[in-house]
Amino acid sequence: MNAGGQAFITSYRPEDLDKLTTQLKNGLYRSNYKPTEYDKVQAMVDAKRLETVAIGKKVRRTRCVAKEIKEGDILRQHRQVWSRECPRLQKAEVKAESELSDFIENIRPLGIEDTAIFSLKDYEVFLERDRKAFVMGTVAPVHQLKEDLCFRLEQEQDREIGSPHANREQVQHQVNFVKDQQDIITAKLQEEYRDLQEEITDLALEKYIPTLDILMGDNIPAEVLDSDCPYPELKESLIQAFHSLSDINHTRLQCLQDHLKRTDKYCGWCPDDHFRFHFTLSQYTQDVPNYRALCLHMLQRIFPEKVKHDLMEHERALARQRFTQTQIKVLTQQWQQDQEELLAKALAVLQEARDAYQEELELQRDRQHQQDICFRLREKLQQWRAHQEEVAELQAAIAARQQEEAEAILKREQEKEAALRAHQKEKLRKFHLEQQRRREELEQRDQERLAKLRSAMDEQARQDKERVRFRAEMLQRRQEARETCELERQREEAERHNRLEALRNQVAVVAESDADRMMGGTQSWRNRNLTVREVDIQRPLFGIHTYTDAQIVADPRLRVEQALREAGLHHTQYAQEVLAHIKPPKPPRRDTKSELQF
Template sequence: MSGGNLHKFVTNYTAEDVEKLTLRMKNGLGSSKYKPAEYKRLQAILDAKRLESDLIGKQVQKTCCAAKATKESSTLRQHRQVWSRECPRLQKAEEKAEDDVRDFLEQIRPNGRTDTSIFSLQDYGLVLEKEREAFRVATVEPVHQLKDDLCFRLGEVQHQQLTAHQSDWEQVIQQINFVKDQQDNINANLQADYLALEKEIIGLGLEKYRTGSSDNLVIVETVPEEVLDSACPYPELKDSLIQAFHSLSQRYQSRLQSLQDQLHRTNRFCGWCADDHERFQFTLSQYTHDIPNHRALYMDMLQRLFPGKSRQELMEHERAGDWQRFTQAQLKAVTQQWQRDQEELLAKALVTLQEARHAHQEELELHRDRQHQQDICSHLREKLRQWRAQQEEVAKLEAVIAARQQEEEEARLKREQEKESAIRAQQREKVRQFYLKQKKRMELLEQRDQERLAYLRSVMEEQARRDKERVQFRADMLQRRREERAAQELERQREEEEKQHRLEVLRHQIGVVAEADPERMMADTEAWRSRHLNVKELELQQPLYSINTYTDTQIVADPRVRVEQALRDAGLHHSQYAKEVLSVIKPLKPPRRDAASTLKF
């Protein structure tokens, strides 16, 4: 802040100020025009700026504290909302459990006159209810009374002035501390009772009923009694069915054993104590996925509940719990699938046995030959073999899918663990790859430009050579045409001279000297008389209809005809040069729109 305020003391100098300062320095510092600096005023301004900077810093710190407090209050408010939603559910669960126990006690009936345990159980339930009510009166009621008393005292203090003595408030504080100590002792006793009861349950072997764990394998009967006790006329068929049941049991037992081994490799509480693990799981169950920002909320609550554990430890414990639940769910799914396949195999086996019995009965009744009996057995064995092959294929596919899912889960956990350590290496590798790609791209561009330049130079040289040949060819053609024109001009002049000479000779031969006859000169000619006397004969000699077309003058006036005739005379009308020249020559008048052709030749 002080560094930013120093810019206000910088003075902008001009050229005139620099000249004045130079003159003052030449005249000496003791000149009357030089004014001493006011250090006190500058010090006062600097102190004011520092004070302003300190005030702004305090305001920023206050704002940060307020923002932190607001964030903390918002988080606590969200936790209270979650707990307010969880409390009714727990109360309903408690009421349901009490109702179930009450209904169970009411539905129990003694087996006989000597069975008195039911009455002792009911008496024990009544004793527990009385002890619970006494415990509530001794522990919960004092807290509520103290709360009501404190609320009443606070209300009086707000409406009235503080008139009570200091000794009264000291008594209230002592009472509050006494209630706190009493509650701490009660909680400690309850915790001790809880640990003792848990040890007793574990000692009696009732832990599996309390936790409801599904760790134990569900042993399905290997071969059902319906198949073992059934009367089958074909021992091979029965042995095949029994072998199918054994193979099915062995396959699923191996899968269940592998899942059980995976489950036993980790502790049931994932390395934590039972109490902490239960609290951890209960906290996770409160923050469901429908709550906005549920992950941040339950991580905040877990850090509040377990201040001694880091965030990484909590996340690792969460992943271990997820993996354990996934293994248990897979174990349950495999067990259910085993039961379903066992039932399907039993149904198909019973159907097969029934078919075998019907087939044997028909053999006995109709006295069929042994070949037909062997055909039926082979047909049944083939059917069973196909079904077993289908079952084995289904089991292999399911095993492959389960193994793939397990590998994907392990790979995902491994990637999550290695992701944090591999980020910087990936970034460095990306930067290096980027520079290598840039370098390769520049080399490729330079090489491509060099190749393109060489290609263009070769094309230009070839084009220059062709142009030179074309120019030489045209110069030779022009020279030849000039020579031909000169020869034709000489020939034409010679013919003209001969023609004039012949005409002159003819003039001398047919020359007549006529006498002057003015009357004949002014009279009508014979041609005029014959034309006017024979009008009808002239009309008969006219054409029947007029022809509307181009005249020879109009056709010759078209430059395209003249150019084509000149090219034809030169013998070039079939060359590419003639085609290019004729394609660029336009007619004297542009064609009409209705006469334009869309055909392309």
């Protein structure tokens, strides 16, 4: 049995279980048995449970605070990123606007019939006017509502806590009205955005973008293809080298383009989500601390329906697409560089071949010239007479032939000039018809757009008139309420002033004027001055708070120092040791001792 008597140990066998039960029933161990106090145990359990619940609440609160701190830190870092991104976007906007304005100012019309330049400037003025009207119709109401709500909030704070909010329903109705209006405007902008995007797509501007058709097609330079090479084998080998370079790069480029076509342009997402993802990813560059975590956090906030795995997969797909596009760009640049180098080498080789062929021709020409001189000298005498006879016949035949050729050439030139003039007239007529058709289409589209904008502006003007009337009524009611409050305050002020005046009249003091009593001293002053003159007339002027001469002389250290001075020993080591061992008559206080060691 242990010291507390709460448990006992006994050795028994399984077959002695009945005997042990009988002994317990008969009270064999009743003297050592102590019953359990279940109330105290239950109270201890409840206390432990409450303590556990309190600890759990504290842990949850700590987690919430830590989560809020972490969220605040992340938001602060996001704000820092945006504070860096906002000036960059503003600079880009200012740069784009300046470039557009410079472009519009620098372009000049090609002629009297070139009216597109003036139409572009008029369209710019129209867009600026439309933007101002749009800002006044969308942003200005929001700022106006914000100022109105701030003014109402200040008025509500000035009122008492229990005062009724009479205008709450009207304010809520106004806020909901502005929200609905903004939703309508946003939907309209989205529709115009889609229409504009479809219009840009329908214009097929991709054909005006420079592509790789020059490299993909027959890329043999004209300098090599049309060159006057005296050696056909050399020219054929150069053409074959260009073909080989084109085939190798074309195979690589085709492989990269096939790899790029296997993935969607937007990597499986819709265009808006893809552009938002790409813009968010471009904001968090590697120079931002912890840019990966911040970027992933912002993407999860922007795309709450996307899981982290989808975001990472889209990022990897976008990285692969960028890498492939970079490879295509690098391959294209390398292709162009190799082709330029090969062209330079081919031109150098062709020039060397022409120089060598020219030297051979010079040698051959010299030999042929010598042979010709010899042959002419032999035949000159034989042909001279035959020439003289044929001169007349040849001159006549030549003159007739020249006349016929001149007439034929003149006739062909006249026919060619007539055909060319007819062709130019036909082209000019078609060009004027095409210009007229384009002007009619542009005029029709502008008229339709003007009708839509006028209807939208009429609707906005009607809504603005209703809003102005509503605000005028609200202002009139507030002014009446202020006038009522001011009248009530003035009445209460007049009543308070009358009450104070009545109280002043009741407690007014009525006394006769006495100049001697007013200018003379008081009785207490006279008593105080008389007591000072009679009692303290012999007291010292100042109090002394120091040692007396008897106390100073009673100090043995002073007497010993005086004796050593008279003996001339006060500067010796002996005097210092003697004075160090002499104790004062009264031990010093503890607060006067210094603990500094010199």
